[in-house]
Amino acid sequence: MSTVDAQVQSPIEGANQSATILQLAMAALRLTKVPGTDSNNNLQQRLRPVISLSEVAYHDCYDDCWIVLYDRVYDITNFLRLHPGGHDVLVENAGRDATIAFLNAGHSAMAIKSLKLYEIGELPPNECIYRCVGKLTLTNLPD
Numbered sequence: 001m002s003t004v005d006a007q008v009q010s011p012i013e014g015a016n017q018s019a020t021i022l023q024l025a026m027a028a029l030r031l032t033k034v035p036g037t038d039s040n041n042n043l044q045q046r047l048r049p050v051i052s053l054s055e056v057a058y059h060d061c062y063d064d065c066w067i068v069l070y071d072r073v074y075d076i077t078n079f080l081r082l083h084p085g086g087h088d089v090l091v092e093n094a095g096r097d098a099t100i101a102f103l104n105a106g107h108s109a110m111a112i113k114s115l116k117l118y119e120i121g122e123l124p125p126n127e128c129i130y131r132c133v134g135k136l137t138l139t140n141l142p143d
């Protein structure tokens with residue numbers, strides 16, 4: 001058995017126990033991922049609740065305001081009063097897809113990043129218009 005291929009107990013929490021010294025060295029240099037360490041991210045992506053457009057449509061007022069952006073659903077009820085662009089433009093789009101309005105306002109990278117705070121789910125695949133496999137209509141979609 002060569003020194004490089006020796007099986008070691010991984011010092012990285014949650015990492016696959018059978019990771020080799022070579023795999024750990026490459027992970028340290030950020031050339032690759034240690035097997036077993038990225039499963040949480042994949043799990044999070046798979047666990048987004050699916051919410052249909054017809055359900056979003058029920059939440060269409062100041063006290064209960066959901067919107068759809070880039071095929072994801074956001075509950076922005078508690079954000080309305082804080083929005084730098086005012087609450088009116090948000091209530092006008094309550095209960096529906098506001099992606100084009102959001103894009104036209106020219107939001108900053110910081111605004112796009114803050115979307116995560118309000119995300120509650122995603123549209124079912126047959127209602128998606130931006131995140132369709134092999135059919136992306138926009139570049140730079142938020143994570």
Ligand code: HEM
Nearest residue numbers: 074076084085089090098101102105106107108111114115
């Ligand atoms: C959860 C959804 C939203 C978030 C987190 C958000 C966040 C923000 C933030 C942080 C700003 C300050 C400027 C910037 O950093 O870009 C802003 C400005 C603005 N937003 Fe939004 N926004 C949201 C949805 C929307 C929607 C749906 C519309 C349009 C209907 C809109 C229209 C505007 C406008 C017009 C401004 C400009 C205000 C000005 O510069 O006078 N926003 N938004």
